[in-house]
Amino acid sequence: MAACSGVRRVPISMIGRPAAAVTMRAAADATADASTLARLRGSADRVAGKVREDGKSFRTVTVKFRYNDMQDVSRALSLDEPSDLEQDIYPVLPLLVRKAWERRVSIRMVAMRLTGIY
Numbered sequence: 162m163a164a165c166s167g168v169r170r171v172p173i174s175m176i177g178r179p180a181a182a183v184t185m186r187a188a189a190d191a192t193a194d195a196s197t198l199a200r201l202r203g204s205a206d207r208v209a210g211k212v213r214e215d216g217k218s219f220r221t222v223t224v225k226f227r228y229n230d231m232q233d234v235s236r237a238l239s240l241d242e243p244s245d246l247e248q249d250i251y252p253v254l255p256l257l258v259r260k261a262w263e264r265r266v267s268i269r270m271v272a273m274r275l276t277g278i279y
Contacts, residue, residue, distance in 0.1 A: 201254050204273040209247035218243035220277030224257040227270035236260040
């Protein structure tokens, strides 16, 4: 049923260290920075909560965009110290969005991933 509403929860795994689950939401012709940041903040709340529930912390935040022509672009930033709080993600989101949004065309998908799980 979640796939019908445009939401997919995809577990991500890495060799050596587990990564947090990624929440993706189809962004129907998203072109406004404010709506994109709001979606990413919502994802940060959910994913950081899952990391906290597991008693772990994360170090790297990655933002991925998929344009309507199916081209993907992603940008990542590592925090100075590992954290389990979404409040540490919020300040880096605008920077990552500016770096990732290379073209001013509509976006098909916005995704956020937390890695460097300790």
